[in-house]
Amino acid sequence: MWLFFTKALRFGDSTPRVMMMQTAANFAVTAACGVYVFGDALSVQWWMGASLIGAGLVALNVERPEFECEGADHAMGIDEESKKSK
Numbered sequence: 001m002w003l004f005f006t007k008a009l010r011f012g013d014s015t016p017r018v019m020m021m022q023t024a025a026n027f028a029v030t031a032a033c034g035v036y037v038f039g040d041a042l043s044v045q046w047w048m049g050a051s052l053i054g055a056g057l058v059a060l061n062v063e064r065p066e067f068e069c070e071g072a073d074h075a076m077g078i079d080e081e082s083k084k085s086k
Helices: 002-011 015-036 044-061 080-085
Strands: none
Touching: 002 015, 015 044
16 A cells, blocks of 8 residues: 555645545555455445545546636625725
8 A cells, every 4th residue: 555655646746636546556456456366256336336436536636727816805896996986
């Protein structure tokens, strides 16, 4: 687990992305070890759970458009002209 975390830290540009890469790598290694080392069969429920966790991680890491805050006066509907007339 620490190996994947340190490698993800090297390649990631932000902490949430690093956590997403680490979690995905841990799921992949866990699945591979379960199948090849222990002979486990991965059920549909396991795949659905892993998919939901992956989708949640992606949803948390999606780039959101940034907006520019124009100040409290703009939010309250006060413009520069009405301020000057007072």
